[in-house]
Ligand code: PEP
């Protein structure tokens with residue numbers, strides 16, 4: 041390079057003799073791979089220039105200069121301006137034109153460009169270098185007066201608006217067009233454009249109190265400062281907050297020789313992707329606007345034509361473009377997003393960067409590029425983010441429909457992804473009835489409880505105004521693969537009044553509502569959705585197959601029904617890590633027997649002669665139901681392990697609510713009613729009162745139930761093993777594992793083990809056939825982690841219940857914390873993230889490490905996994921891989937995401953690496 045851009049630094053006279061930082065790089069010798077320093081656009085310009093592609097002469101002022109400018113309160117750092125002038129001289133030499141030369145003027149664009157693309161968030165100025173003299177030079181040089189005045193008009197308008205912050209210029213131009221009687225700017229002639237330009241300059245002067253700057257160097261300095269300042273503009277700051285882009289990256293400024301797409305019918309400008317960014321199809325996809333500058337495309341002033349239109353118009357230019365697009369893909373080994381201009385038949389490349397794309401396109405492009413030999417399978421896996429897979433798996437709102445819907449009426453936690461559209465219902469019974477009649481319904485509750493299950497199952501989506509990501513609604517919805525928004529606190533749900541109100545909108549039962557479980561947005565009305573076609577998705581299957589090839593940690597699913605198990609298996613689960621049996625107690629026709637069992641359990645009606653008989657009869661009936669349940673699930677997962685957890689929740693959850701019973705009994709008494717019906721209700725009320733606990737989550741639940749009522753868990757164990765024996769007789773290969781919840785002491789494990797073993801042996805003896813099985817425990821209490829060696833004396837497997845383990849380690853209620861303070865904690869960085877979503881590696885994770893180590897020390901072949909909600913969270917999958925778990929278990933819909941995360945973890949990188 042002939043010009044030393046550091047020359048400015050030398051003349052700057054650094055007294056200590058050291059050279060100043062290099063703030064400015066020519067495109068031909070900038071460090072093209074250093075996107076941190078040059079920003080994406082600068083790095084792309086440098087790479088294209090250095091590859092010999094047709095790029096107009098350009099230089100880049102670094103992001104470090106921007107940071108120094110911000111730190112100095114809006115002053116250029118020492119050496120920057122002189123380096124800029126030196127670089128300018130260089131591009132003047134290359135282009136053979138001079139900035140501000142009335143006879144032979146150079147025009148430049150001054151463009152922002154940060155490391156991360158922030159489309160439209162920062163400023164850019166085009167056609168810089170025009171004034172009342174150079175405009176004439178430009179007219180002579182191009183032999184096109186109209187063009188010269190159009191460029192000056194654009195510059196005055198853009199510089200005024202962006203650099204001098206003058207309002208109303210775009211409107212003034214629209215009005216000028218109107219009074220000239222034209223619709224398109226292309227219809228204005230040179231004389232009209234001259235008049236409009238002078239008018240725009242006068243408006244600027246009136247607004248700022250100073251004449252429009254005619255000194256071209258002053259124009260350049262002001263434009264660079266404006267671009268630097270736009271880094272801290274509100275739009276840019278909000279965008280970075282939204283997409284978690286650090287605020288200290290700074291933007292580079294690219295000064296590029298102007299080439300003109302508006303020089304007539306042999307000129308134009310366009311943007312294109314090397315592959316279709318929404319489907320991944322291998323074809324150039326983009327738009328092109330003849331006789332225009334880039335801003336016309338962005339501003340939507342004229343409607344561009346498809347890029348294929350350029351092929352018909354100028355085949356030679358198109359083929360050159362196609363060839364360059366291919367070369368750039370080869371260079372970057374990824375799909376590119378390109379900007380280009382054609383000036384009088386000559387193609388110029390102005391930008392290349394990795395294209396943003398949908399999840400579908402990301403997977404398709406990665407798989408295609410492996411087939412093309414461009415990237416390795418590892419690299420393909422590395423490029424796919426969990427959100428890409430998630431997008432493919434769930435229905436989404438059609439983008440046009442989403443746009444038309446406008447602002448959401450409310451927002452909550454994106455608890456279970458996907459788009460759901462249905463009619464609002466406020467109670468589970470009505471949900472079940474309407475759904476049975478074929479209506480799509482959205483169950484809308486303040487929060488859901490296990491009692492609502494029958495209304496949740498048939499709903500197409502679930503909305504709650506309370507609760508967090510491990511609330512009942514969220515857990516159940518994810519497991520069922522239904523979209524759910526939880527904790528939408530700004531929505532006032534009036535169940536009694538059968539209406540909801542949010543930000544001034546009131547909707548009634550039966551009104552349409554649309555939920556975006558991927559973003560947490562709630563919309564009034566009916567948005568259109570598009571369905572995924574998973575089984576047809578060959579590329580996703582291929583990619584996940586590669587993840588399976590390298591994985592170390594297996595992926596199982598949490599499933600309670602044969603249908604869920606079948607879906608999980610189809611999605612690639614290699615077992616069931618958690619089947620919560622209590623959900624089966626709530627299925628149609630069963631609650632009366634569950635109630636019978638509870639009301640007659642020893643202790644509840646101790647001393648009553650018929651109680652034991654009623655208790656046993658209820659247990660027999662439930663055993664029959666459970667046998668069918670377990671048969672179905674073991675059959676669906678034939679040949680794969682199925683962990684079935686014994687009853688866990690406090691028993692009162694299976695009985696009617698205390699308040700409701702009290703009201704009913706009181707009303708019956710007030711009415712003077714007596715007899716069997718009242719007696720029954722009173723007995724139920726007494727039982728509910730007897731079961732009442734101040735803190736049921738820390739009370740009579742989990743293994744404590746099995747110890748107090750061994751008959752219940754024995755009934756379950758007989759049903760599990762009975763189903764397995766039956767399947768084995770039919771030639772199948774059931775692999776049942778019986779899991780005890782909430783164990784905290786050696787004695788608890790010992791008692792439960794003996795109780796269960798007795799029931800299992802009874803089935804074996806009766807059937808004359810044995811099956812392989814295991815008895816193990818959930819690890820969901822800190823004490824269980826610390827005495828894991830003692831538990832492993834009996835337990836043949838551990839499964840971390842990280843929902844409860846997080847609750848009991850932090851002492852945060854899993855039902856309430858997210859709605860009350862956790863959101864604030866995360867927003868204010870009191871916690872780095874929500875520990876109910878991602879495992880806290882220090883506290884909860886520290887306990888898990890201890891449990892794995894101590895458990896395996898006592899039993900070397902101990903099988904260890906996780907079945908809390910964290911099992912479907914990629915960062916948590918990476919953690920579980922790191923501490924050597926055998927599997928993660930998650931909701932069926934998250935199985936593909938967990939498979940990807942397991943493959944990525946085995947390759948040694950976590951989601952935060954990307
Ligand atoms: C857990 O606590 O993590 C768990 C899986 O059990 P549940 O959510 O049913 O309490």
Ligand code: MG
Pocket residue numbers: 820841843844
């Ligand atoms: Mg639990």
